[in-house]
Amino acid sequence: MQKLEDVVIPMQPTSISIQLLAGNENYDEIPYLKPLVPFDDTVISFFDELSMILMKHPQGRDFPDVITFGFFIRKANIKRQMKSYTCLRSNVGRGVSFHIAPSNVPINFAFSLAVGLLSGNACIVRVSSKSFPQTDIVSDAISSVLEKSKFSDLKRYISIVRYQRNNEINNFFSSLCDIRVIWGGDNTISELRKSPLPPRSFDITFADRYSFCIIKAEEYLDMQNKKKIAIDFYNDTYLFDQNACSSPRLIYWVGSAKLVSQAKEFFWSFLHEALIDKKYKLQSMTAINKYIASCQSALDYNNVEIPKVLDNLISRIELKNLPADLPERTCGGGSYFEYTDDEPDKLFDIVSRKFQTLTYIGYTNAELNSLFIGKGALGIDRIVPCGKAAEFSLIWDGYDLISHMSRVVSID
Amino acid sequence: MTNEEKYNKAFIESFGIEKDKLNGLKYQDVISWDSIGHMQLMTALEDEFGVELDIDDITDFSSYEEGKNILSKYDVNLNV
Amino acid sequence: MIDNSFLTKPVFGLDSTSKSEFFIERLRLLSLHHYKSCNSYKKLLDAINVNPEEISDSSSIPFLPVSLFKQYDLMSIDSDDVIKTMTSSGTTGQQVSKIYLDRNTALLQTKALTKILESFIGSSRLPMIIIDSSSVIKDRSMFSARGAGILGFSIFGRDKVYALDENMELDIEALEFFLKKHIGKKILLFGFTFMIWQHFYKLLKENDYYIDLSKGVLIHGGGWKKLENQSVSQGKFKEEIKAVCGVEEIFDYYGMVEQTGSIYMECEFGHLHASIFSDVIIRRSIDFSVAEIGEEGIIQVLSMIPESYPGHSLLTEDKGILLGEDNCPCQRKGKFFKVTGRIKNAEIRGCSDTYATNFN
Numbered sequence: 001m002q003k004l005e006d007v008v009i010p011m012q013p014t015s016i017s018i019q020l021l022a023g024n025e026n027y028d029e030i031p032y033l034k035p036l037v038p039f040d041d042t043v044i045s046f047f048d049e050l051s052m053i054l055m056k057h058p059q060g061r062d063f064p065d066v067i068t069f070g071f072f073i074r075k076a077n078i079k080r081q082m083k084s085y086t087c088l089r090s091n092v093g094r095g096v097s098f099h100i101a102p103s104n105v106p107i108n109f110a111f112s113l114a115v116g117l118l119s120g121n122a123c124i125v126r127v128s129s130k131s132f133p134q135t136d137i138v139s140d141a142i143s144s145v146l147e148k149s150k151f152s153d154l155k156r157y158i159s160i161v162r163y164q165r166n167n168e169i170n171n172f173f174s175s176l177c178d179i180r181v182i183w184g185g186d187n188t189i190s191e192l193r194k195s196p197l198p199p200r201s202f203d204i205t206f207a208d209r210y211s212f213c214i215i216k217a218e219e220y221l222d223m224q225n226k227k228k229i230a231i232d233f234y235n236d237t238y239l240f241d242q243n244a245c246s247s248p249r250l251i252y253w254v255g256s257a258k259l260v261s262q263a264k265e266f267f268w269s270f271l272h273e274a275l276i277d278k279k280y281k282l283q284s285m286t287a288i289n290k291y292i293a294s295c296q297s298a299l300d301y302n303n304v305e306i307p308k309v310l311d312n313l314i315s316r317i318e319l320k321n322l323p324a325d326l327p328e329r330t331c332g333g334g335s336y337f338e339y340t341d342d343e344p345d346k347l348f349d350i351v352s353r354k355f356q357t358l359t360y361i362g363y364t365n366a367e368l369n370s371l372f373i374g375k376g377a378l379g380i381d382r383i384v385p386c387g388k389a390a391e392f393s394l395i396w397d398g399y400d401l402i403s404h405m406s407r408v409v410s411i412d
Numbered sequence: 413m414t415n416e417e418k419y420n421k422a423f424i425e426s427f428g429i430e431k432d433k434l435n436g437l438k439y440q441d442v443i444s445w446d447s448i449g450h451m452q453l454m455t456a457l458e459d460e461f462g463v464e465l466d467i468d469d470i471t472d473f474s475s476y477e478e479g480k481n482i483l484s485k486y487d488v489n490l491n492v
Numbered sequence: 493m494i495d496n497s498f499l500t501k502p503v504f505g506l507d508s509t510s511k512s513e514f515f516i517e518r519l520r521l522l523s524l525h526h527y528k529s530c531n532s533y534k535k536l537l538d539a540i541n542v543n544p545e546e547i548s549d550s551s552s553i554p555f556l557p558v559s560l561f562k563q564y565d566l567m568s569i570d571s572d573d574v575i576k577t578m579t580s581s582g583t584t585g586q587q588v589s590k591i592y593l594d595r596n597t598a599l600l601q602t603k604a605l606t607k608i609l610e611s612f613i614g615s616s617r618l619p620m621i622i623i624d625s626s627s628v629i630k631d632r633s634m635f636s637a638r639g640a641g642i643l644g645f646s647i648f649g650r651d652k653v654y655a656l657d658e659n660m661e662l663d664i665e666a667l668e669f670f671l672k673k674h675i676g677k678k679i680l681l682f683g684f685t686f687m688i689w690q691h692f693y694k695l696l697k698e699n700d701y702y703i704d705l706s707k708g709v710l711i712h713g714g715g716w717k718k719l720e721n722q723s724v725s726q727g728k729f730k731e732e733i734k735a736v737c738g739v740e741e742i743f744d745y746y747g748m749v750e751q752t753g754s755i756y757m758e759c760e761f762g763h764l765h766a767s768i769f770s771d772v773i774i775r776r777s778i779d780f781s782v783a784e785i786g787e788e789g790i791i792q793v794l795s796m797i798p799e800s801y802p803g804h805s806l807l808t809e810d811k812g813i814l815l816g817e818d819n820c821p822c823q824r825k826g827k828f829f830k831v832t833g834r835i836k837n838a839e840i841r842g843c844s845d846t847y848a849t850n851f852n
Binding site: 439440446447448451464465466467468470471474 | 575576595599602603606610615616617629643646647648650
């Protein structure tokens with residue numbers, strides 16, 4: 001029975017169809033479900049069973065991102081993550097989380113579901129209107145796990161849905177939720193913000209971000225595993241066509257001109273080999289787009305150098321300085337800006353709120369600490385070794401998601 | 413009407429300009445002598461003098477003076 | 493300024509050796525000219541470390557991607573000398589290419605076009621049916637590609653009629669009157685491929701109308717994309733047109749607003765030919781190297797015409813195949829090729845939906 005203070009919940013729109021991929025179709029009951037505690041046992045058990053199905057999936061070889069997700073949600077990893085959360089004793093989920101997954105990263109919705117459930121919330125997750133095999137694989141697996149009687153109650157907490165972009169439906173789900181988690185960048189965020197939220201509800205937004213890489217030339221030259229570094233860099237970039245928010249688009253080389261020049265030769269050559277090994281496919285339009293991006297930079301900036309490269313797999317744009325509008329250039333598909341300096345401090349001239357991930361090669365934690373923490377830069381949410389840029393974590397984009405998505409009950 | 417008067421009339425009517433603008437007038441010197449205006453002038457001259465201009469001559473017809481030279485190839489004497 | 497004597501050479505008469513001598517030299521001089529007169533062009537060549545003085549063969553002439561003309565105002569003249577700005581057609585909200593012409597380049601374009609057409613349809617002017625509506629050239633200050641095309645070809649028309657009224661409906665009365673007036677004469681028809689199909693052919697067919705254009709020659713251009721979407725092949729287009737109005741001589745052409753005038757006309761064997769004023773290179777997308785004959789790649793177009801803007805060497809967003817050089821059965825010399833379509837927009841992965849929204 002609705003009390004007076006409760007928010008009036010509009011009727012579910014019937015004009016456009018909402019396709020249910022897994023879970024609960026009875027959306028009206030979802031706001032009334034009891035929130036769970038973070039890292040609830042049933043939830044962990046659910047993810048563990050899901051993990052087992054996905055890790056052994058016959059199509060796993062074709063979709064490494066499915067395997068990566070399966071690996072992340074396995075019990076051992078969740079238990080490990082739990083250890084960092086020592087003060088969640090009086091936390092409980094906020095209620096309902098409504099997630100809008102990005103159009104073009106098929107597995108992202110699953111990670112979002114994981115943080116939603118692990119923080120104690122029921123989850124309504126809208127997947128991309130584009131059909132991906134990975135999405136089907138994971139949602140089918142979720143459905144089959146939820147069929148078990150021990151998860152019959154948990155089933156009510158999960159709704160994986162798909163619908164064509166539609167304000168009415170966005171309005172409906174937004175009105176039901178306590179937290180709205182929006183992936184997909186600035187445009188998607190503006191779109192969803194058109195739908196009002198109840199007074200105590202809030203957005204967690206994953207806006208357009210910019211990421212880059214810092215390489216200390218001298219250290220790099222001494223490294224014995226240059227081939228592995230190239231594969232790591234590939235995983236940060238080409239695995240997502242350089243379009244993940246954490247994919248580096250700028251490489252800041254630290255060192256003397258001579259050392260950097262030597263380091264570049266090795267770095268790009270090893271990367272090129274990795275691309276050939278992995279049979280990376282470059283689309284014609286991408287080759288043209290990268291060439292356009294290089295031309296635009298040459299026209300918009302001064303003294304740009306576009307070095308000759310073996311082929312169009314890797315496009316390089318060498319800058320003499322770091323312009324403030326650089327983060328607006330997001331070509332993708334393997335187009336890298338490069339800047340060289342004796343010292344790393346020029347970075348701070350352009351670091352803004354948009355900067356998310358900094359990957360590094362040739363630096364120690366101590367060095368990075370003294371370089372970045374406490375400098376008060378408006379951006380850079382995470383600093384990780386090259387290869388770990390896209391590794392999902394419960395702390396993402398500067399949000400401690402578990403804490404953020406759960407509610408503290410204070411009892412004196 | 414003399415030939416020269418007919419010639420001038422074609423210009424004046426096609427472009428809506430005064431007679432004093434004619435000497436030294438070149439294609440694109442006035443807004444109305446654009447590609448469309450040019451077609452109009454060619455048609456007017458062809459009708460006026462009963463000739464059919466060659467494509468090359470249409471392309472080369474770039475000024476009031478040049479036009480007189482061109483028409484003389486079609487036995488149109490513009491000095492009477 | 494630069495030697496224009498190439499205008500007097502036979503349009504399809506020189507084989508590759510004879511052509512290359514002056515073609516490469518002119519393009520080298522054009523590159524040098526644009527390097528000195530267009531700051532943007534200079535910045536680009538400096539960035540890729542190309543010295544225009546040292547250009548010695550066609551494939552080493554740097555190429556600009558056509559879309560640069562949408563974003564930047566690229567010109568090698570003072571803005572005072574601009575007599576005409578051509579724009580590409582675009583849907584609302586899209587940026588269009590801006591091509592700045594001075595008197596000289598506009599004239600060169602016209603000369604090139606007329607020479608090419610003359611070699612196909614002779615130099616006498618013909619009664620002409622323009623398969624479009626006169627409203628397309630209503631705004632005389634700014635010509636779209638469609639308007640410019642019509643005007644460019646109009647020079648061949650002795651007496652002109654527009655086949656469509658302002659509502660894009662067939663003006664049968666005007667056509668009948670026109671045909672009666674010019675009975676027995678060869679008629680030139682011109683229009684854009686899609687317009688002809690949608691507004692001429694379809695209306696004739698729907699109304700079960702047959703007009704006798706068996707003495708006609710049809711020249712059309714503008715691309716096949718829309719017709720492909722309707723599953724109309726090039727062969728079917730020709731058959732159907734012939735069926736509704738008897739036209740047998742049908743010539744397609746490939747051209748773009750960024751290089752007007754030096755168009756590529758289709759010969760009787762269905763091959764597009766590079767005239768003396770142009771050249772075409774097919775490039776592999778993997779590394780932009782020159783593709784072999786028979787190998788599909790991205791079309792690069794070269795033209796001797798553009799002096800007022802750096803448009804002499806452009807990378808298009810079309811795919812094509814080079815079919816041969818100097819040995820087409822139609823006897824015309826020079827390279828001949830076919831266009832196989834537009835390059836698809838890239839399917840990209842990634843967190844941001846910015847690009848994705850364009851494709852949803």
